[in-house]
Amino acid sequence: MITMRPEKLDELVDFLTNGDRRAAAKLITAVENGWKSAKEVIKRIYPHTGRAYVVGITGPPGTGKSTLLDKLIVLARREGKRVGVIAVDPTSPFTGGALLGDRIRMQRHSTDPNVFIRSMATRGSLGGVSRATNDAVKILDAWGADYIFIETVGVGQIEVDIIKTADTVVLVTVPGLGDDIQAIKAGLMEIADIFTINKSDREGAEMTYLEIKMALQFESERWKKLGWEPPIVQTTGFTLKGVHSLWDAIKRHQEYMLKSGRIEERRIRRVKEEMRDIVVERVDEKLMKLFKSDSFGDLIERVVKRQIDPYSAADEILKTFNLGGV
Amino acid sequence: MITMRPEKLDELVDFLTNGDRRAAAKLITAVENGWKSAKEVIKRIYPHTGRAYVVGITGPPGTGKSTLLDKLIVLARREGKRVGVIAVDPTSPFTGGALLGDRIRMQRHSTDPNVFIRSMATRGSLGGVSRATNDAVKILDAWGADYIFIETVGVGQIEVDIIKTADTVVLVTVPGLGDDIQAIKAGLMEIADIFTINKSDREGAEMTYLEIKMALQFESERWKKLGWEPPIVQTTGFTLKGVHSLWDAIKRHQEYMLKSGRIEERRIRRVKEEMRDIVVERVDEKLMKLFKSDSFGDLIERVVKRQIDPYSAADEILKTFNLGGV
Numbered sequence: 001m002i003t004m005r006p007e008k009l010d011e012l013v014d015f016l017t018n019g020d021r022r023a024a025a026k027l028i029t030a031v032e033n034g035w036k037s038a039k040e041v042i043k044r045i046y047p048h049t050g051r052a053y054v055v056g057i058t059g060p061p062g063t064g065k066s067t068l069l070d071k072l073i074v075l076a077r078r079e080g081k082r083v084g085v086i087a088v089d090p091t092s093p094f095t096g097g098a099l100l101g102d103r104i105r106m107q108r109h110s111t112d113p114n115v116f117i118r119s120m121a122t123r124g125s126l127g128g129v130s131r132a133t134n135d136a137v138k139i140l141d142a143w144g145a146d147y148i149f150i151e152t153v154g155v156g157q158i159e160v161d162i163i164k165t166a167d168t169v170v171l172v173t174v175p176g177l178g179d180d181i182q183a184i185k186a187g188l189m190e191i192a193d194i195f196t197i198n199k200s201d202r203e204g205a206e207m208t209y210l211e212i213k214m215a216l217q218f219e220s221e222r223w224k225k226l227g228w229e230p231p232i233v234q235t236t237g238f239t240l241k242g243v244h245s246l247w248d249a250i251k252r253h254q255e256y257m258l259k260s261g262r263i264e265e266r267r268i269r270r271v272k273e274e275m276r277d278i279v280v281e282r283v284d285e286k287l288m289k290l291f292k293s294d295s296f297g298d299l300i301e302r303v304v305k306r307q308i309d310p311y312s313a314a315d316e317i318l319k320t321f322n323l324g325g326v
Numbered sequence: 327m328i329t330m331r332p333e334k335l336d337e338l339v340d341f342l343t344n345g346d347r348r349a350a351a352k353l354i355t356a357v358e359n360g361w362k363s364a365k366e367v368i369k370r371i372y373p374h375t376g377r378a379y380v381v382g383i384t385g386p387p388g389t390g391k392s393t394l395l396d397k398l399i400v401l402a403r404r405e406g407k408r409v410g411v412i413a414v415d416p417t418s419p420f421t422g423g424a425l426l427g428d429r430i431r432m433q434r435h436s437t438d439p440n441v442f443i444r445s446m447a448t449r450g451s452l453g454g455v456s457r458a459t460n461d462a463v464k465i466l467d468a469w470g471a472d473y474i475f476i477e478t479v480g481v482g483q484i485e486v487d488i489i490k491t492a493d494t495v496v497l498v499t500v501p502g503l504g505d506d507i508q509a510i511k512a513g514l515m516e517i518a519d520i521f522t523i524n525k526s527d528r529e530g531a532e533m534t535y536l537e538i539k540m541a542l543q544f545e546s547e548r549w550k551k552l553g554w555e556p557p558i559v560q561t562t563g564f565t566l567k568g569v570h571s572l573w574d575a576i577k578r579h580q581e582y583m584l585k586s587g588r589i590e591e592r593r594i595r596r597v598k599e600e601m602r603d604i605v606v607e608r609v610d611e612k613l614m615k616l617f618k619s620d621s622f623g624d625l626i627e628r629v630v631k632r633q634i635d636p637y638s639a640a641d642e643i644l645k646t647f648n649l650g651g652v
């Protein structure tokens with residue numbers, strides 16, 4: 001845990017709200033260090049938030065999300081927008097490394113004082129990862145970002161939970177993923193506001209387009225009711241061609257969200273998710289501490305010896321949490 | 327939720343402990359349906375567990391884990407062992423589909439009454455996924471499995487939490503992952519008991535071997551203290567060559583775990599993780615219910631309007647959980 005003198009924290013928050021990038025970096029490190037320091041930071045900056053528009057970019061590994069994002073930054077900057085990027089890396093060292101490699105490209109923006117890019121790892125206690133990501137969003141909001149992009153591979157419950165609270169969710173796919181398209185219908189369909197077929201110069205792009213189109217048609221009633229049907233944008237990450245259409249689609253969705261008032265619904269959902277993350281992280285942390293201190297040593301031994309089953313043992317713990325009747 | 331008459335559940339448990347595969351399948355479905363039905367199932371079968379040896383197989387997508395596993399089943403069956411397999415799929419529909427495809431190969435064992443294979447999706451509330459996986463392990467244990475293999479990609483906190491409680495953890499990698507090897511040192515090194523370089527006929531296999539070897543040497547003190555240094559096995563998934571060495575390594579590690587008594591430590595850790603999952607799932611579920619019923623509607627509105635920050639709001643909720651002082 002970072003120990004920070006209150007006056008120093010107030011100073012950092014002052015710098016932050018004046019657009020200082022180093023203050024943003026330091027404060028994000030503080031929220032990553034645990035909920036205790038995060039609480040102090042967020043309490044102070046929360047009144048300064050609520051202005052930024054949050055765009056989630058998700059999709060399987062290797063679909064070129066970082067390259068697309070790099071181009072989106074260019075387009076947003078041309079319009080004079082201030083941009084924050086939070087790249088959420090999966091815990092695994094395996095893919096972690098590869099993703100970081102892709103992101104080197106984005107670093108060319110690091111000399112631009114109106115761009116802030118940060119990688120965060122999905123590590124730590126349950127709830128902690130999404131909690132820290134949400135807090136980083138608030139920090140970049142208070143820093144003055146017009147757009148905050150959250151990038152993550154769409155694998156794992158934690159990543160999906162993070163991305164679904166964005167104001168606009170962009171799902172990036174590539175031709176030739178085969179079977180997977182079947183599954184899109186069932187799963188991420190629920191959370192995507194915009195579909196992007198990247199590497200659309202590849203063979204099979206037309207097929208991928210038709211498959212998504214057909215899947216969308218199954219839910220046509222839903223789109224009518226919403227007043228928004230997810231567009232399918234075709235891009236190739238290496239040129240600006242197509243990325244313009246994606247950026248336009250994002251801005252059209254933003255306009256729709258603001259005009260329809262649906263942004264309010266989504267922000268209520270985000271607040272609920274945030275509070276869920278905070279509560280779960282703290283319960284989880286409390287448990288870990290209790291286990292370490294051997295407060296439940298006897299109970300655990302009885303479970304190991306099969307004198308009591310794990311559910312009945314968990315009931316004992318939940319009772320001490322005033323949650324016996326859950 | 328499945329509604330099951332108690333007498334019917336007792337009947338299923340009877341069938342299960344007599345080695346009936348259909349009973350195992352039905353009971354796993356019951357534990358997947360939520361903790362309430364899981365509790366009833368596990369209470370009954372827990373006394374029948376504790377005999378099976380649990381092997382975790384993890385690694386990045388595309389390393390051929392399913393193909394290796396398919397061969398390991400063959401070798402275990404030759405020794406007359408009864409085998410259970412739980413393949414944990416990431417939530418993402420994208421990779422989910424691909425993984426399922428790989429697993430079709432394994433289905434050739436489905437006519438063997440001494441092999442049970444089941445896919446489980448990482449969906450649901452926090453804690454719920456690992457909880458259901460752990461419960462499935464217990465069911466296959468009570469069914470009479472000698473070995474239970476849990477297969478999962480090593481991406482995401484939930485997957486790592488699941489795999490690290492196995493009695494033996496096998497990490498599968500392939501040549502040519504580049505940067506990633508750097509990261510192995512930092513991360514999964516902690517949880518791997520055996521390293522496997524699959525597709526070892528590929529270029530770069532020797533290099534991958536040396537890199538892991540060197541990384542292991544950095545921790546030589548630790549291995550001395552443990553009395554076990556993780557071996558590095560080279561395999562090619564398409565032949566039985568190498569898979570024999572992997573199977574031998576697993577059995578050697580099993581012997582080491584049993585003789586050294588270290589299996590006890592790991593099972594205590596597993597019990598702790600299990601109880602953590604149960605508690606977190608129930609707290610999470612309770613929260614979701616409270617949010618749905620609008621019990622905290624006012625509080626959430628105040629957060630949305632920025633009259634109170636999420637941490638202070640979470641404190642209010644934690645107080646009702648008797649956890650104000652956490």
